Amino acid sequence: MSEEHKTKIAVLTSGGDSAGMNAVVRAIVKYGITKGCEMFVVREGYEGLVRGNADAPTFKRKVSFNKHDLNGHTELLDDTSFISNLRYGDGTLLKEGEGDAMDHPGGRSLKGRYIIRVGWDDVRGWFAEGGTLIGTARSAAFRTREGRLSAAKNLIHEGIDALAVCGGDGSLTGADLFRSEWPSLVSDLKASGDITETQANYYAHLKIVGLVGSIDNDMSMTDTTIGAYTALHRICESMDNINSTAFSHSRAFVVEVMGRHCGWLALMAGISCGADFIFIPERPPKAHPWEDEMCDNIHRHREAGKRTTIVIVAEGAHDADLNPIRAEDVKTVLSERLGLDTRVTCLGHTQRGGRPCAWDRILPTLQGVEAVDALLEATPETPSYMIGMHENKITRVPLVEAVKMTQSVAVAIKDKDFEKAMSLRDPEFCEGLEGFVAVSALDNTKRLPKDQRMRVAIIHMGAPAGGMNAATRAAVRYCIRRGHKPLVIHNGFKGLLEDNLEELSWLRVDNWMVRGGSELGTNRALPDMDIGAVASQFQKHKFDAFFLIGGFEAFTSLLILDKARQHYPQFHIPMVHLPATISNNVPVTEFSLGCDTSLNALVDACDAIKQSASASRNRVFVVETQGGKCGYIATMGALAVGAVSVYTPESGITLDALRRDVEFLKLRYSLDAKGRSEGRLILRNEAASTVYTTEFLSKMLQEEGGELFDSRLASLGHTLQGGIPSPMDRARAVRLSLKCMAFLEKHHDALRNQPEHKRRAPDESAAVITIQSSRVELTPVQEMVDHADMKNRRAKSNWWIQHKELVESLGGKTPLMNEV
Numbered sequence: 031m032s033e034e035h036k037t038k039i040a041v042l043t044s045g046g047d048s049a050g051m052n053a054v055v056r057a058i059v060k061y062g063i064t065k066g067c068e069m070f071v072v073r074e075g076y077e078g079l080v081r082g083n084a085d086a087p088t089f090k091r092k093v094s095f096n097k098h099d100l101n102g103h104t105e106l107l108d109d110t111s112f113i114s115n116l117r118y119g120d121g122t123l124l125k126e127g128e129g130d131a132m133d134h135p136g137g138r139s140l141k142g143r144y145i146i147r148v149g150w151d152d153v154r155g156w157f158a159e160g161g162t163l164i165g166t167a168r169s170a171a172f173r174t175r176e177g178r179l180s181a182a183k184n185l186i187h188e189g190i191d192a193l194a195v196c197g198g199d200g201s202l203t204g205a206d207l208f209r210s211e212w213p214s215l216v217s218d219l220k221a222s223g224d225i226t227e228t229q230a231n232y233y234a235h236l237k238i239v240g241l242v243g244s245i246d247n248d249m250s251m252t253d254t255t256i257g258a259y260t261a262l263h264r265i266c267e268s269m270d271n272i273n274s275t276a277f278s279h280s281r282a283f284v285v286e287v288m289g290r291h292c293g294w295l296a297l298m299a300g301i302s303c304g305a306d307f308i309f310i311p312e313r314p315p316k317a318h319p320w321e322d323e324m325c326d327n328i329h330r331h332r333e334a335g336k337r338t339t340i341v342i343v344a345e346g347a348h349d350a351d352l353n354p355i356r357a358e359d360v361k362t363v364l365s366e367r368l369g370l371d372t373r374v375t376c377l378g379h380t381q382r383g384g385r386p387c388a389w390d391r392i393l394p395t396l397q398g399v400e401a402v403d404a405l406l407e408a409t410p411e412t413p414s415y416m417i418g419m420h421e422n423k424i425t426r427v428p429l430v431e432a433v434k435m436t437q438s439v440a441v442a443i444k445d446k447d448f449e450k451a452m453s454l455r456d457p458e459f460c461e462g463l464e465g466f467v468a469v470s471a472l473d474n475t476k477r478l479p480k481d482q483r484m485r486v487a488i489i490h491m492g493a494p495a496g497g498m499n500a501a502t503r504a505a506v507r508y509c510i511r512r513g514h515k516p517l518v519i520h521n522g523f524k525g526l527l528e529d530n531l532e533e534l535s536w537l538r539v540d541n542w543m544v545r546g547g548s549e550l551g552t553n554r555a556l557p558d559m560d561i562g563a564v565a566s567q568f569q570k571h572k573f574d575a576f577f578l579i580g581g582f583e584a585f586t587s588l589l590i591l592d593k594a595r596q597h598y599p600q601f602h603i604p605m606v607h608l609p610a611t612i613s614n615n616v617p618v619t620e621f622s623l624g625c626d627t628s629l630n631a632l633v634d635a636c637d638a639i640k641q642s643a644s645a646s647r648n649r650v651f652v653v654e655t656q657g658g659k660c661g662y663i664a665t666m667g668a669l670a671v672g673a674v675s676v677y678t679p680e681s682g683i684t685l686d687a688l689r690r691d692v693e694f695l696k697l698r699y700s701l702d703a704k705g706r707s708e709g710r711l712i713l714r715n716e717a718a719s720t721v722y723t724t725e726f727l728s729k730m731l732q733e734e735g736g737e738l739f740d741s742r743l744a745s746l747g748h749t750l751q752g753g754i755p756s757p758m759d760r761a762r763a764v765r766l767s768l769k770c771m772a773f774l775e776k777h778h779d780a781l782r783n784q785p786e787h788k789r790r791a792p793d794e795s796a797a798v799i800t801i802q803s804s805r806v807e808l809t810p811v812q813e814m815v816d817h818a819d820m821k822n823r824r825a826k827s828n829w830w831i832q833h834k835e836l837v838e839s840l841g842g843k844t845p846l847m848n849e850v
């Protein structure tokens with residue numbers, strides 16, 4: 031092999047399709063190109079590897095890369111409009127009509143070719159597409175040694191050094207087997223004369239990496255799989271619709287969702303949609319027969335006045351003896367034993383389809399980048415990795431271990447060892463199940479003794495954010511379950527001073543999971559507007575614990591109340607703040623409630639804007655986002671929609687940066703293929719600069735674009751607060767709210783025996799619940815101050831700030847401008 035040999039990386043998608051697979055391919059191809067690699071896609075999963083390019087007809091004329099072929103259609107269009115015309119890793123700028131011919135002298139049609147070299151523009155705009163554009167298949171041939179021998183031969187003939195596989199546990203099992211068998215496959219190919227000795231030596235080791243694309247979220251050693259959250263979005267959309275018809279007719283609905291061995295989708299849908307009962311494979315009902323447990327629960331809910339009944343059944347649900355529990359069985363029981371008018375809905379393949387949610391654009395992008403790095407760093411000694419995710423960290427875990435652990439869940443279920451099956455799932459899954467029971471079951475048996483019960487005040491602060499109501503619902507229901515009194519305060523601290531309080535019932539909050547905005551009403555008034563009056567209201571209403579849900583104002587309020595403890599004994603009670611703000615500007619915590627809902631609102635809006643921008647003519651949209659002085663939404667939004675540039679308050683806007691953007695856009699539009707109009711986006715946070723406003727940026731681009739492009743602006747404003755909260759925000763709200771309640775109980779228990787006038791609450795009893803990498807922590811509010819930039823109302827340092835660079839790299843600016 032020559033010294034100039036560039037690393038050639040191929041990517042394939044395999045098994046069942048999932049949303050986000052296209053984003054994986056896009057990220058791997060683009061990032062690989064920026065790293066100087068030659069990039070290939072393999073069509074139709076492992077089947078494409080087995081078939082290779084040998085049967086492709088040859089043509090005498092040159093042909094270009096063709097998007098339709100990449101979509102899996104086989105017609106050959108002599109059309110240069112989809113040519114990859116950005117520079118390849120080797121710096122070569124492809125001209126119209128070149129490209130494929132350059133790779134394959136003599137020129138060959140894409141028809142019958144499965145391993146195809148791709149360029150930058152071939153994967154442009156793939157974010158918004160569901161499924162997988164390069165095709166997937168379940169390949170029986172690859173399960174045989176003969177098939178894998180052919181796959182190895184094809185890879186070596188195409189000169190591929192490394193392979194990225196995106197699929198479920200089956201696909202990754204295949205990947206692991208392929209890698210372990212590789213030396214013997216190479217040796218057989220050499221013996222049969224299919225490859226030369228030089229090739230055998232050069233390709234002695236296969237570098238392989240796995241990314242988990244699966245809607246089931248069934249892979250061990252990673253918190254989420256690519257596509258799982260989009261599937262949950264689809265389920266929640268359907269369930270929200272079902273809920274309204276169920277309410278109208280006072281009906282029961284039994285909804286079957288996917289999940290043969292894994293109940294994640296059923297569990298998360300149960301939590302997010304406020305179901306009454308769920309059936310999942312890992313934890314069959316304890317009562318025998320299961321009909322009794324389900325009917326007792328649902329009967330209590332109906333007695334309390336509930337008009338709807340929702341039961342979710344995972345596809346692979348069964349009882350403790352592994353007898354299947356089917357949706358139809360559940361319907362019969364509900365109709366016959368409880369006399370409910372019951373319908374069955376099987377969501378089927380609608381769960382797989384549709385546009386990826388924001389998370390399924392961000393996660394595959396970050397994992398795709400990590401996958402390329404893992405391949406480039408791989409040596410014969412390093413294990414093959416699976417790229418995972420743990421809380422908020424992208425991880426590399428040994429592929430073989432992850433596959434083994436995943437398979438052991440199915441074995442544990444088969445052996446009826448359900449404790450083990452649960453223990454093999456991640457802690458969030460187990461917590462989720464406990465949380466579901468705590469907020470769904472109306473159960474008097476868990477009440478605390480009278481002297482341990484609390485009067486818990488709950489207040490919303492600042493701007494509304496998705497998940498505030500879901501968190502309140504969870505807190506209210508937890509209170510009722512434990513015998514506490516949930517007292518909600520309407521209209522913030524102003525409402526408290528006006529005695530605008532209400533004790534909520536279990537039924538009153540029933541449909542709050544899906545409600546956006548703030549059911550309690552919220553504003554920005556802080557308690558120091560009249561701290562003495564606030565203290566006397568605490569006394570008057572005998573608060574034992576105080577629960578604030580909101581953004582930076584809630585954090586500031588807690589600080590004020592904590593400080594006022596030195597003068598007012600009324601504040602010597604446990605107090606907790608659950609961050610909820612679309613700006614995600616509360617220090618220490620990596621996520622707050624509402625920021626996922628907001629990112630999804632941004633993605634929806636930007637997809638529509640981009641479509642309009644492409645349809646009109648070559649147009650650059652400058653999109654303004656909310657976020658105050660925190661650039662989280664703008665930066666992560668830019669990553670999720672493939673913007674070419676992002677402007678944040680943290681970095682500001684300089685004239686040099688503007689000049690660079692103009693130069694980039696001119697160059698980029700001049701390289702675009704003739705007749706192919708492209709919309710491009712620049713995201714600008716509302717407070718990025720007081721001088722270079724959104725209007726200024728758009729006018730400047732309009733002026734500078736000349737014949738090449740024009741520009742418009744769009745301000746997303748309050749639409750970013752989102753309508754219906756996203757499933758991730760709803761589930762996170764329940765999880766964090768219950769942890770807050772446990773915190774309040776713990777500190778109340780420690781304080782309750784101290785006489786009221788002498789009570790001294792420790793500093794740590796006023797805390798903020800924070801997500802920090804792989805942990806959820808209750809951080810004392812005083813400690814938070816060290817990490818807060820109080821003037822700009824944001825954190826001093828932010829984990830997401832590094833992603834600005836990635837936006838510019840995958841948007842094409844960095845690689846292209848570096849070439850100039």
Ligand code: ATP
Nearest residue numbers: 045046076168169172173197198199200201204244
């Ligand atoms: P999903 O989770 O959606 O079912 P998956 O990746 O688990 O996705 P499978 O059908 O199990 O889907 O596997 C996809 C492909 O991976 C198979 O068609 C086969 O080509 C390959 N494969 C799976 N298991 C093996 C194996 N043990 N040996 C070789 N190849 C395998």
